[in-house]
Amino acid sequence: EPEVTQTPSHQVTQMGQEVILRCVPISNHLYFYWYRQILGQKVEFLVSFYNNEISEKSEIFDDQFSVERPDGSNFTLKIRSTKLEDSAMYFCASLPRTGKNEKLFFGSGTQLSVL
Amino acid sequence: DAKTTQPNSMESNEEEPVHLPCNHSTISGTDYIHWYRQLPSQGPEYVIHGLTSNVNNRMASLAIAEDRKSSTLILHRATLRDAAVYYCILRDFNHNYGQNFVFGPGTRLSVLP
Numbered sequence: 001e002p003e004v005t006q007t008p009s010h011q012v013t014q015m016g017q018e019v020i021l022r023c024v025p026i027s028n029h030l031y032f033y034w035y036r037q038i039l040g041q042k043v044e045f046l047v048s049f050y051n052n053e054i055s056e057k058s059e060i061f062d063d064q065f066s067v068e069r070p071d072g073s074n075f076t077l078k079i080r081s082t083k084l085e086d087s088a089m090y091f092c093a094s095l096p097r098t099g100k101n102e103k104l105f106f107g108s109g110t111q112l113s114v115l
Numbered sequence: 116d117a118k119t120t121q122p123n124s125m126e127s128n129e130e131e132p133v134h135l136p137c138n139h140s141t142i143s144g145t146d147y148i149h150w151y152r153q154l155p156s157q158g159p160e161y162v163i164h165g166l167t168s169n170v171n172n173r174m175a176s177l178a179i180a181e182d183r184k185s186s187t188l189i190l191h192r193a194t195l196r197d198a199a200v201y202y203c204i205l206r207d208f209n210h211n212y213g214q215n216f217v218f219g220p221g222t223r224l225s226v227l228p
Contacts, residue, residue, distance in 0.1 A: 004158075033215060043159060043202075043218040056215055091158045102206075104151070104216055106158030 002026045006092050006107035013082055014115055021077045021110045023092030031095035032075045033104070034067065036060070036088040043091070049075065082114045119203045124223040127193045135188040135222055137203030142183050147206045149216070150177065150188045152199040159202065159218070162188065198226045 005024040013019050025032050034046040047057040049067055066078045075094075079086055092107045120138045127133040139148065149164040163170055163177045165186075170177040176189040190197055202221040 035218075042220050043153070045215040045217065048215050058215075093158075103161040103164075104159075106160065109158050 002105075004092055004094055004105050004107035006090075006110050008110060009108070010111045010113070012113045012115065015084055016081050019079050019082055019112065021079075021090050021092075021112070023075045023077075023107055024073055025075055025092065025094035026096070026105055027073070029094035029096050029105070031055075032067075032069065033093040033095070034077045035091045035093060035106075037091065037109075038088045046077070046090075079112075082112075084114050087112055087114045119205060119219055121201070121203055121219065121222045123220065124225065126225045126227060127190075128227050129195060130192050133190040133193045133197070133224065133226075135190075135201050135203075135224065136185065137187070138185045139203070139205055140184045142205060143207065145207050148177065148179060148183075148186050149204045149206055150175070151202045151204065151216075151218075153202070153221070154196075154199045162201070164206075193224075193226045195226050195228060198224055200224070 004026060007022045011019055032049040035043050036046055037043045044060060045058050047061045047067055048055045052069060064080045068076050075092060089109045089111050091109045093104050095102050095104055147164050147166050150162040151159040152162050153159045163172055163175050165177045165179055167179060169179060178187045178189060188201060200221040200223050202218050204216050
């Protein structure tokens with residue numbers, strides 16, 4: 001089965017540094033998402049992206065966050081100036097063309113540790 | 116999104132059936148019922164979904180109450196690999212497809228050997 005690929009699997013950074021998390025969604029998918037999960041907590045929605053623009057975002061997705069699909073295959077999440085509380089597992093997901101029978105496909109995540 | 120409620124945790128013995136309940140008393144007529152699960156240290160993965168009729172696939176069965184206010188995910192023979200957090204999510208099929216999936220706390224299933 002096709003997969004959503006995320007790199008790196010682990011990222012360690014210093015507080016205040018910029019990080020870019022990378023994702024390669026499944027090739028014929030149209031909708032892209034970022035979720036995060038703080039250790040021991042539930043999976044939280046950050047942002048959805050369609051047709052090269054943000055379609056929906058949560059309160060968590062403030063001005064420090066941005067997303068981009070720079071080359072038609074990669075989908076990136078940038079955190080401009082990381083805070084300690086940004087430490088979490090970040091999941092990328094994508095949704096295929098089909099509507100009523102859609103299944104959301106998740107990557108295996110990037111564990112971000114902010115020191 | 117309409118809300119769902121699930122037990123925090125459940126336990127099962129290996130090779131026995133498991134019935135994971137979900138209540139969704141405010142479900143609307145256009146809400147699909149989706150189940151995802153999250154194995155330890157992995158991203159969520161799709162399990163099954165349905166609208167009104169019971170559904171079966173290679174992973175599980177989904178039993179939907181006649182009034183659609185509750186549903187049950189059935190694992191016919193639990194294995195150790197089925198130990199995970201199981202999420203019941205409602206999705207409105209008339210809504211913009213970009214709408215996010217809202218994950219609740221889910222049910223943590225433990226499978227005992």
